[in-house]
Amino acid sequence: xNKFTALYRSSVGKKIIMSLSGLFLCTFLVVHVVINLFxxxxxxxxxxxxxxxFMSSNPFIRTIEIVLFAGLIAHVISGTLVWLKxxxxxxxxxxxxxxxxxxxxxxxxxxxxxxxxxxxxxxxIHLRTFWVPNRFWETAPxxxxxxxxxxxxxxxxxxxxxxxxxFLAFHLRHGFQSGFQTLGLSDKQYKWLIDxxxxxxxxxxxxxxxxxxAYFLWFK
Amino acid sequence: xxxKLKIWxxxxxxxxxxxxxxxxxxxxxxxxFLEMLDILNVDLVKRGEEPVAFDHDCREGICGSCGxxxxxxxxxxxxxxxxxxxxxxxxxxxxxxxxxxxRAKSFPILKDLIVDRTALDRIIAAGGYISSKTGAxxxxxxxxxxxxxxxxxxxxxxxxxxxxCVAACPNSSAMLFVAAKVSHLxxxxxxxxxxxxRVLKMIEQMxxxxxxxxxxxxxxxxxxxxxxxxxxxxxxxxEFILAEIS
Ligand code: SF4
Ligand code: FES
Numbered sequence: 098x099n100k101f102t103a104l105y106r107s108s109v110g111k112k113i114i115m116s117l118s119g120l121f122l123c124t125f126l127v128v129h130v131v132i133n134l135f136x137x138x139x140x141x142x143x144x145x146x147x148x149x150x151f152m153s154s155n156p157f158i159r160t161i162e163i164v165l166f167a168g169l170i171a172h173v174i175s176g177t178l179v180w181l182k183x184x185x186x187x188x189x190x191x192x193x194x195x196x197x198x199x200x201x202x203x204x205x206x207x208x209x210x211x212x213x214x215x216x217x218x219x220x221x222i223h224l225r226t227f228w229v230p231n232r233f234w235e236t237a238p239x240x241x242x243x244x245x246x247x248x249x250x251x252x253x254x255x256x257x258x259x260x261x262x263x264f265l266a267f268h269l270r271h272g273f274q275s276g277f278q279t280l281g282l283s284d285k286q287y288k289w290l291i292d293x294x295x296x297x298x299x300x301x302x303x304x305x306x307x308x309x310x311a312y313f314l315w316f317k
Numbered sequence: 318x319x320x321k322l323k324i325w326x327x328x329x330x331x332x333x334x335x336x337x338x339x340x341x342x343x344x345x346x347x348x349x350f351l352e353m354l355d356i357l358n359v360d361l362v363k364r365g366e367e368p369v370a371f372d373h374d375c376r377e378g379i380c381g382s383c384g385x386x387x388x389x390x391x392x393x394x395x396x397x398x399x400x401x402x403x404x405x406x407x408x409x410x411x412x413x414x415x416x417x418x419x420r421a422k423s424f425p426i427l428k429d430l431i432v433d434r435t436a437l438d439r440i441i442a443a444g445g446y447i448s449s450k451t452g453a454x455x456x457x458x459x460x461x462x463x464x465x466x467x468x469x470x471x472x473x474x475x476x477x478x479x480x481x482c483v484a485a486c487p488n489s490s491a492m493l494f495v496a497a498k499v500s501h502l503x504x505x506x507x508x509x510x511x512x513x514x515r516v517l518k519m520i521e522q523m524x525x526x527x528x529x530x531x532x533x534x535x536x537x538x539x540x541x542x543x544x545x546x547x548x549x550x551x552x553x554x555x556e557f558i559l560a561e562i563s
Contacts, residue, residue, distance in 0.1 A: 100561070104561055106524075107520055107521065107524055107557075108490075108520070108523070108524050108528075108529075108530040108531075109520055109530075109553075109554060109557045110557075110561070111530065112530060112531070112554075113554075113557075113558065179530045179532070182488075182529055182530055183487070183488035183489075183490075183529040183530055183532065185422065185527075185529075186421060186422050186423070186488055186489035186527060186528060186529030187420055187422060187487075187488075187489045187529075188422055189420050190420070191386060191389065191417060192323070192325075192336065192415055192417055193386075193388055193389035193415045193417075194386075194389045195389035195390050196389075196485075196487055196536055198389075198390060198394075198539070199390075199485065199535070199536040199539035199540060200487075200534040200535060200536050200539075201534070204532070204533065204534035204535070205487065205534060271533070271534075274533075275532075275533040278533050278547070278550065278551050278554070279531075279533065279554055280554065280555075280558065281551050281552065281553075281554035281555025281556070281557075281558055282551070282555075283548070283551045284548055285546075285548055
């Protein structure tokens with residue numbers, strides 16, 4: 098325990114926790130998006146309903162769910178602590194500061210925190226619409242498929258969802274490769290590999306998520 | 318060339334400081350930024366005013382003494398140069414140039430453009446060395462170092478400790494500086510012996526000094542006069558993890 102507190106007190110330690118939890122959350126995105134693909138199967142949502150039934154009843158998955166929440170909380174807390182210390186590290190601002198000459202849009206801190214908070218917001222709404230009704234409403238009137246279909250038939254909700262996805266994409270654009278740097282795994286040799294896998298996370302996965310509202314809005 | 322200058326003036330550590338406007342005339346385009354300040358200072362002395370204080374020594378980019386944020390860029394616009402290597406020909410005649418000191422909580426301003434960078438010295442003192450008697454010059458081939466490791470180590474060792482990485486970083490993080498030293502020593506057989514204590518102690522000291530955390534946006538690498546690469550930061554992180562888990 099002592100070693101862990103020492104680790105967590107150090108700046109690099111907090112960032113290691115951030116990277117591990119962040120990359121762990123990325124694996125969840127993969128599982129999530131794969132299950133969502135069943136929405137597109139033309140069987141009135143049968144397969145999708147079966148899978149979501151399985152996901153909400155299987156004890157193993159439910160345990161993972163708890164780990165996932167823990168990961169999310171660890172990510173948010175570490176991120177906030179890091180951010181607070183960074184804010185305090187330059188009490189007097191520069192008169193002129195050309196940070197944009199040297200850094201990418203997504204890597205600049207204000208952007209990150211903004212997108213991160215939006216991602217958080219997105220998750221809250223998301224859980225409220227799907228997870229809570231399924232888990233806690235005794236008499237859930239509809240199947241999961243119907244719930245999804247109903248939510249995404251609402252253009253306002255869909256738009257909000259897509260905007261949140263764009264922020265998630267920005268967040269992952271910086272975050273994914275950043276995790277590897279912090280874990281000491283990036284090197285000139287592997288840069289191409291990390292950057293290519295990163296594209297899956299910041300581009301393809303958000304696009305696949307965005308396909309759902311698009312499908313229910315225009316093709317259903 | 319003529320310039321308008323907006324320079325940070327601050328009497329001492331406790332003074333609040335402010336920008337003062339100056340004009341400097343007849344500067345050769347080949348003059349360095351520091352030489353331009355010399356010209357201004359001669360004028361100021363002639364007028365009986367206090368000259369602008371700034372750090373400098375070698376004036377050829379090797380000592381790490383100089384360091385100003387010029388027009389919002391550490392060591393001014395341009396890549397791989399220290400402030401002493403910044404030439405006035407890169408500016409437009411008549412342009413207003415803003416010059417301020419490195420700004421970071423860990424670098425308190427001593428006077429005008431001079432900051433206290435002893436925080437970096439304390440980080441080095443915490444572990445940035447090897448503790449063995451070096452003695453007389455050893456036989457060249459007694460300790461063999463693979464060529465790629467020697468190259469990497471040499472690149473890292475070229476850090477001049479100027480602090481531009483801290484100044485350029487939105488988080489005032491000293492990771493590039495610390496990484497350069499940790500990487501330099503971890504790559505060489507002589508440094509490997511104390512690698513674990515070194516990385517832990519240097520990071521501990523870095524945190525104690527109040528530097529921010531690295532958020533991997535790599536402004537440091539872009540402004541480093543020695544173009545130290547952020548891959549050294551990855552190595553620093555690796556060294557830290559290995560030291561923690563073993
Ligand atoms: S890493 Fe580069 S910018 Fe930082 S102190 Fe060393 S030479 Fe200066
Ligand atoms: S004065 Fe020595 S590096 Fe600029």
